[in-house]
Amino acid sequence: xxxxxxxxxxxxxxxxxxxxxxxxxxxxxxxxxxxxxxxxxxxxxxxxxxxxxxxxxxxxxxxxxxxxxxxxxxxxxxxxxxxxxxxxxxxxxxxxxxxxxxxxxxxxxxxxxxxxxxxxxxxxxxxxxxxxxxxxxxxxxxxxxxxxxxxxxxxxxxxxxxxxxxxxxxxxxxxxxxxxxxxxxxxxxxxxxxxxxxxxxxxxxxxxxxxxxxxxxxxxxxxxxxxxxxxxxxxxxxxxxxxxxxxxxxxxxxxxxxxxxxxxxxxxxxxxxxxxxxxxxxxxxxxxxxxxxxxxxxxxxxxxxxxxxxxxx
Amino acid sequence: xxxxxxxxxxxxxxxxxxxxxxxxxxxxxxxxxxxxxxxxxxxxxxxxxxxxxxxxxxxxxxxxxxxxxxxxxxxxxxxxxxxxxxxxxxxxxxxxxxxxxxxxxxxxxxxxxxxxxxxxxxxxxxxxxxxxxxxxxxxxxxxxxxxxxxxxxxxxxxxxxxxxxxxxxxxxxxxxxxxxxxxxxxxxxxxxxxxxxxxxxxxxxxxxxxxxxxxxxxxxxxxxxxxxxxxxxxxxxxxxxxxxxxxxxxxxxxxxxxxxx
Numbered sequence: 001x002x003x004x005x006x007x008x009x010x011x012x013x014x015x016x017x018x019x020x021x022x023x024x025x026x027x028x029x030x031x032x033x034x035x036x037x038x039x040x041x042x043x044x045x046x047x048x049x050x051x052x053x054x055x056x057x058x059x060x061x062x063x064x065x066x067x068x069x070x071x072x073x074x075x076x077x078x079x080x081x082x083x084x085x086x087x088x089x090x091x092x093x094x095x096x097x098x099x100x101x102x103x104x105x106x107x108x109x110x111x112x113x114x115x116x117x118x119x120x121x122x123x124x125x126x127x128x129x130x131x132x133x134x135x136x137x138x139x140x141x142x143x144x145x146x147x148x149x150x151x152x153x154x155x156x157x158x159x160x161x162x163x164x165x166x167x168x169x170x171x172x173x174x175x176x177x178x179x180x181x182x183x184x185x186x187x188x189x190x191x192x193x194x195x196x197x198x199x200x201x202x203x204x205x206x207x208x209x210x211x212x213x214x215x216x217x218x219x220x221x222x223x224x225x226x227x228x229x230x231x232x233x234x235x236x237x238x239x240x241x242x243x244x245x246x247x248x249x250x251x252x253x254x255x256x257x258x259x260x261x262x263x264x265x266x267x268x269x270x271x272x273x274x275x276x277x278x279x280x281x282x283x284x285x286x287x288x289x290x291x292x293x294x295x296x297x298x299x300x301x302x303x304x305x306x307x308x309x310x311x312x313x
Numbered sequence: 314x315x316x317x318x319x320x321x322x323x324x325x326x327x328x329x330x331x332x333x334x335x336x337x338x339x340x341x342x343x344x345x346x347x348x349x350x351x352x353x354x355x356x357x358x359x360x361x362x363x364x365x366x367x368x369x370x371x372x373x374x375x376x377x378x379x380x381x382x383x384x385x386x387x388x389x390x391x392x393x394x395x396x397x398x399x400x401x402x403x404x405x406x407x408x409x410x411x412x413x414x415x416x417x418x419x420x421x422x423x424x425x426x427x428x429x430x431x432x433x434x435x436x437x438x439x440x441x442x443x444x445x446x447x448x449x450x451x452x453x454x455x456x457x458x459x460x461x462x463x464x465x466x467x468x469x470x471x472x473x474x475x476x477x478x479x480x481x482x483x484x485x486x487x488x489x490x491x492x493x494x495x496x497x498x499x500x501x502x503x504x505x506x507x508x509x510x511x512x513x514x515x516x517x518x519x520x521x522x523x524x525x526x527x528x529x530x531x532x533x534x535x536x537x538x539x540x541x542x543x544x545x546x547x548x549x550x551x552x553x554x555x556x557x558x559x560x561x562x563x564x565x566x567x568x569x570x571x572x573x574x
Binding site for chain 2: 161164165167168169170171172173175176179180182183184185186187188189190191197291
């Protein structure tokens, strides 16, 4: 119940700020980037942080969602077309995740990372050479349907869905693979099945994120979804804490804010950004949140302790 | 009634034959010991039985509800679901999860709700999770671990980690339990407590148990039969008294000089 109130409040406050034009277009674009990055990071966290499978191919799945949604909404520029595009994109990404995951998830650690990296490069090069995707020039003039309301709905659904999944027996099966694969198998967990499932859910959400991206920024090209984008997402997951959903959310917000603030120093922007990442890794090698979660109860306790301190003064 | 029948199982690693045509048979309800000097192939045999290694030759059959299930070549999770569970010599708990979560994971095969209820936390999810948690706590009570259910597994003292491993194996609802050196590193008081627990769970869950152990007093006091393994071969089998006086066993443990002396 408290959760619903908190979510509703967050949505309402930002919606009012947007309607009263208190937030500039530039800040709105940052907001959109944050939401999309939250979806990407939380879904990659399911694969890498919770199931323990190191993937460097998340941008590949994102691009599938982006291109499919773009192609569908360009032919059918209505809200229904947009929604169909999002789900078709997500399903296609999930299917790709299944096809790629089945053979590669037998690999471990760095081998898997290289296999997923190769896979996402293959996807990028396919988009680069297809006629329907307009090659390197990319697709331009994608109808814009994404607004704060849609973003908020998709982001909340992804985050709640994945955090609920983690707390179910199926989610615990995924976590047991990260903890000790041999013991998990010996306890009757079908490790290959659950690795593939984590991969499929993760790529489904990445597909959603890609579709939202395409629909908001109305321009996509293959270069946007290269290796660097995958690394960007991984950076958010690692600096937020592997295995912490609230950590991924926090890191997505924090890193976007740092990056936006640094726009005022264009020459040394990337240097400072990288330095901030190095600082996080030195002082919090386990990530901002480690594997813990922020919760409303925590805020409650914090409030109580503040009150009791004030009382004493 | 035979419950586990291992016939001439062989496994080589390169030029080394770790297990050579080992055969053993467990009758339902028995408590059988597996002993042998270091490097005799005891743990390799366990790994063959539980599917971590695939045997080069030989067959392993498990009988459940008078049906024969061939275990060789199956993946470990299939073997576990067929009713053969194990503990590990070098404790392999899910260290960063709580005691309760360790047991819950092993109960996964009882879960009937699908993926949609787990995303949405539908009533079927809530009802079954409650059941699972209650069953897990009941199981933990046997090991006096119920009041530590929210503790991380890695923070438990060593002896309790060994107990939790047994609890986790029991949570998979096995008919045959394989214990790999359950008393390793325990002091006499802890070993006595372990002996009591093994006897209790055997009664309560109608188990057949095969255990590897170096603590001879434990093996001799609770096992009804003992198999002795040396250089991957079964060199003797019989009651504790027979094993104690068996020449080949004494040789294997103490070296051949005993004969000459």
